[in-house]
Amino acid sequence: MPVTAAAAASTPGALGALPAAPQAQAVEPPPTVHYTTEGANSVAVSGTVLTDPQVRVFASNQVVAHVRLRLRPRAHPAHLPTPAYGAATVDCFGALALQLSQHVHKGSCIQVRGQLKEDRWSDKVTGEPRSALKIIAEELALLAPTEHHETHEEQQQPEGQPPPPAPQRAQQQQGPRFTPSAAHSCTLYDQGMPLGEVAAMRNIKQSTVIDHLVAGAATGRFNNWARLAGDLQLGPPSDAATWLTPAEVAEAVWHVQQEHPSAALSQLPLKPIKQRLEEGPHTGGKVAAALAATAGDPSLVYGSIRLVAAMLECGVSFGVVEAPPPPVPPLAERPAPAGPPPF
Incomplete structure (x- = not known):
């Protein structure tokens, strides 16, 4: 004869005592409120x-x-x-x-x-x-x-690693590091020297000079956004069909950034952004023209991407790129180049 749960509970040693079902405590219903647009999805x-x-x-x-x-x-x-x-x-x-x-x-x-x-x-x-x-x-x-x-911030540090000192935290929040070498490149460029001349005088690559100038722009050390954009063939010049515009580059940067949501714009990989520009129906021909003009050297394209990323991070309007760049003084009127920095 089967033993019911009630019988088992009342019969010592029969199947072990089963715990009694807890009695649900009666509670008041949740309050009723009127729907408001301010409270919806807030x-x-x-x-x-x-x-x-x-x-x-x-x-x-x-x-x-x-x-x-x-x-x-x-x-x-x-x-x-x-x-x-x-x-x-x-x-x-x-x-x-x-x-x-x-x-x-x-x-x-x-x-x-x-x-x-x-x-x-x-x-x-x-x-x-x-x-x-x-x-x-x-x-x-x-x-x-x-x-x-x-x-709270100190507790967020990795386990076993002390929090960085205050000066180091401030440096981590300043964005791109502006080195003495970058300052030297910016000084020469501010004096009117073209990108190629700065690279030749300093015996460094032109792409390195571009990195120096973008770091200077991102940290507020120089304001030649329009001239640098023109040197990088970025912006609406007289022949807009062959130059990339800041909005076009920003669109490609934005799409790649969606794949790296925690990365700063200045830290995004450049190759997939360039690839997206090459595959774009309105930008592919412009990238091809830029590469053909530099014998396949992508430094200008990469420089345009870095410059637009810096503008986006700094909140600089694309209008400064559309403005005509300041005139470059003739070579005879340029001041003597500053000497190498003390390092």
């Missing part, structure tokens, strides 16, 4: 910015900027390890994008209010569908520095 987060703002300017002059934000936990005992809360991508548009690009940098602590949006795309290598949640910012604020912020 999120508020705060955290530490993991990347420098990455800016994109569309042909319609709409400015978009985004960063990766390490999500900050709520109040947490300082003596306990901070739990990982992951990271999120924050997109800003218009005035918020300008605020983000001009006043926020890697390491900043910010608070964002906005709505969630799911982006979907296909992986270019495997073809598999991929998706990611983004926060479309509607409000942006800087968090005042507090002891809690500093403690």
Whole structure:
């Protein structure tokens, strides 16, 4: 005769006593609220910015900027390890994008209010569908520095590795390093010396000179954006059919950046950006013309990509490239080149 659960519970040694089912405690239902557009899909987060703002300017002059934000936990005992809360991508548009690009940098602590949006795309290598949640910012604020912020940042360092000293942190947040060698190249270029002459005088590659000038532009050490763009065959000159425009390069940079969401624009691989420009229906012929003019040397194309990436990171308008570059003085009127830097 089968033994029921009730009989087993009441019969010692019969199948072992079974635990009684817990009684569900009655609770009040959740509150009922009226639907509001402000409350629909609304999120508020705060955290530490993991990347420098990455800016994109569309042909319609709409400015978009985004960063990766390490999500900050709520109040947490300082003596306990901070739990990982992951990271999120924050997109800003218009005035918020300008605020983000001009006043926020890697390491900043910010608070964002906005709505969630799911982006979907296909992986270019495997073809598999991929998706990611983004926060479309509607409000942006800087968090005042507090002891809690500093403690939280120190706890985010890899295990066993002490946090870097304050001067080193500041250097990590300054972007491209402006070396004495780069300063020398910028000085010669500011004096009116062409790219090729600077490279020949310093016995370095022209691509290295371009890197020096882009680093100078990105760190605010010189403002010859228009002249450098012209030397790189970038911008709308008299024959716009043969030169790449900043918007075209920015479009290729943006697409490649989607495959490297945590990388700064200045750290993106150049080859896939150049390949995308070569495959573009409106840019392929321009890249081919640039390569043919330099006997296959891609330094000008790569230089254009680096310059546009620096403009996007610094929030520089493409209008400065479209302006005519300052006149270069004749060779006889140029000042004597400065001597080599003391290093």
